[in-house]
Amino acid sequence: MKKYLEILKKCPLFSQIEDENLLTMLKCLDAKVEFFDKKYTIIAEGNPAKHIGIMLSGSAQITQSDFYGNRTILTTVEPSQVFAEAFACAQVQTVPVAVTANEPCEVMLIDCANILHTCNNNCSFHQQLIFNLMRNLAAKTILIQQKIEITSKRSTRDKLMTYLMLQSKKADSNSFDIPFNRQELADYLEVDRSGLSTEIGKLCKEGIIKSNRNHFELI
Amino acid sequence: MKKYLEILKKCPLFSQIEDENLLTMLKCLDAKVEFFDKKYTIIAEGNPAKHIGIMLSGSAQITQSDFYGNRTILTTVEPSQVFAEAFACAQVQTVPVAVTANEPCEVMLIDCANILHTCNNNCSFHQQLIFNLMRNLAAKTILIQQKIEITSKRSTRDKLMTYLMLQSKKADSNSFDIPFNRQELADYLEVDRSGLSTEIGKLCKEGIIKSNRNHFELI
DNA sequence: CTACCTTTGTTGAAATTTCAACAGACTTTT
DNA sequence: AAAAGTCTGTTGAAATTTCAACAAAGGTAG
Numbered sequence: 001m002k003k004y005l006e007i008l009k010k011c012p013l014f015s016q017i018e019d020e021n022l023l024t025m026l027k028c029l030d031a032k033v034e035f036f037d038k039k040y041t042i043i044a045e046g047n048p049a050k051h052i053g054i055m056l057s058g059s060a061q062i063t064q065s066d067f068y069g070n071r072t073i074l075t076t077v078e079p080s081q082v083f084a085e086a087f088a089c090a091q092v093q094t095v096p097v098a099v100t101a102n103e104p105c106e107v108m109l110i111d112c113a114n115i116l117h118t119c120n121n122n123c124s125f126h127q128q129l130i131f132n133l134m135r136n137l138a139a140k141t142i143l144i145q146q147k148i149e150i151t152s153k154r155s156t157r158d159k160l161m162t163y164l165m166l167q168s169k170k171a172d173s174n175s176f177d178i179p180f181n182r183q184e185l186a187d188y189l190e191v192d193r194s195g196l197s198t199e200i201g202k203l204c205k206e207g208i209i210k211s212n213r214n215h216f217e218l219i
Numbered sequence: 220m221k222k223y224l225e226i227l228k229k230c231p232l233f234s235q236i237e238d239e240n241l242l243t244m245l246k247c248l249d250a251k252v253e254f255f256d257k258k259y260t261i262i263a264e265g266n267p268a269k270h271i272g273i274m275l276s277g278s279a280q281i282t283q284s285d286f287y288g289n290r291t292i293l294t295t296v297e298p299s300q301v302f303a304e305a306f307a308c309a310q311v312q313t314v315p316v317a318v319t320a321n322e323p324c325e326v327m328l329i330d331c332a333n334i335l336h337t338c339n340n341n342c343s344f345h346q347q348l349i350f351n352l353m354r355n356l357a358a359k360t361i362l363i364q365q366k367i368e369i370t371s372k373r374s375t376r377d378k379l380m381t382y383l384m385l386q387s388k389k390a391d392s393n394s395f396d397i398p399f400n401r402q403e404l405a406d407y408l409e410v411d412r413s414g415l416s417t418e419i420g421k422l423c424k425e426g427i428i429k430s431n432r433n434h435f436e437l438i
Numbered sequence: 439c440t441a442c443c444t445t446t447g448t449t450g451a452a453a454t455t456t457c458a459a460c461a462g463a464c465t466t467t468t
Numbered sequence: 469a470a471a472a473g474t475c476t477g478t479t480g481a482a483a484t485t486t487c488a489a490c491a492a493a494g495g496t497a498g
Binding site: 064066070072074085086087088089090092096097116130131133134135137138139140141142144145146147148149151152153154190 | 283285289291293304305306307308309311315316335349350352353354356357358359360361363364365366367368370371372373409
């Protein structure tokens with residue numbers, strides 16, 4: 001576990017917990033590390049939720065697919081980020097999303113019950129852990145609402161611009177990369193890929209943005 | 220406070236907490252009750268989030284509006300339900316939503332800091348309260364994802380049918396009322412009102428649903 | 439370096455959604 | 469009970485989005 005310490009220290013779940021306590025706690029929580037190759041399923045749709053995931057390396061996407069194969073990308077998961085915590089906390093019996101590796105990944109899995117029920121050892125930092133989990137859940141809720149802010153726009157152009165402005169703000173720069181290719185961006189924005197490409201072309205011609213593949217610049 | 224006991228007992232925030240403890244706790248939490256008339260703003264967009272709300276009577280809507288006046292309804296709030304907890308827990312400085320009374324309301328407001336920081340009295344049920352809050356947050360996250368499941372459908376018809384099927388499931392009956400009028404339903408589904416009316420008309424003619432104002436029946 | 443595969447941009451036609459405007463039904467107020 | 473206001477369904481035109489198909493560009497594997 002020691003080699004993951006730097007990543008884990010950045011994980012919001014473990015903020016305010018000292019290094020040595022962290023390692024003890026991981027043992028106490030029975031944390032496991034698993035590997036997934038690109039495109040492999042980390043959590044499958046339809047299964048019960050038991051584990052909270054923490055991305056150690058690589059990245060993944062959380063997607064929702066319907067009957068017709070339309071899918072929407074809910075979020076991407078980057079190293080140090082927590083995922084599936086809402087389903088695990090709420091003890092959902094049928095997870096409505098799939099988590100898929102975007103590239104080769106290392107993932108830490110922790111049984112949620114071990115977090116919620118304070119352990120026999122009654123470790124003091126367990127309280128802090130629960131507290132952190134709550135903050136993280138709250139933040140996640142807000143992040144999802146941000147997606148609604150974007151996709152509730154009625155036109156492809158408005159959705160795209162809203163998304164790009166939020167990304168620019170996040171990167172704190174007019175020039176930034178996005179974690180999606182075209183099809184993925186279309187799935188995130190809930191629009192047609194070709195229409196999205198067309199709209200990007202128009203915005204470039206109008207001199208509002210510059211774009212090259214997944215690099216964008218607001219002007 | 221005593222007159223609200225029946226409503227509060229149904230509130231997920233207070234599950235597993237006995238009546239007498241509940242009343243003590245509300246005092247300890249410095250819970251306040253406020254009244255709002257129809258259309259009044261309970262929480263205004265852009266303000267910092269401090270309080271968690273609990274609906275005691277009446278109902279409210281949580282909405283997000285953009286620059287052009289397009290709005291989307293995130294959820295409705297019914298008696299015993301908690302609202303604004305995500306923003307309060309995450310200590311958001313600028314709430315991106317507005318909470319508006321749908322009819323005359325009584326609302327309980329509790330400073331979130333009083334919940335998160337266990338009190339001086341160190342009451343045992345405070346731990347349970349925090350635990351409940353977390354479960355509630357998790358459930359809320361899932362509820363918001365359900366809205367995404369609905370609105371990510373590409374056509375008005377699919378959005379409407381997905382919504383109606385979820386409502387039917389929730390009501391555990393083919394015949395049910397929805398908490399929206401036409402304009403509100405359109406705002407929730409993120410579609411045009413007239414187009415929605417047209418689509419409802421078609422579905423009725425095709426014998427797939429029956430509809431009268433806010434009452435629906437799936438066939 | 440070539441062949442193959444994936445991603446991106448483009449296009450036109452078809453389908454859908456939005457918009458604006460209005461009439462009738464329903465509610466609320468006076 | 470009338471008047472005023474709100475909500476709902478309809479309509480046609482305009483705008484937009486989706487769909488399917490293809491070519492060009494970029495990447496990968498042998």
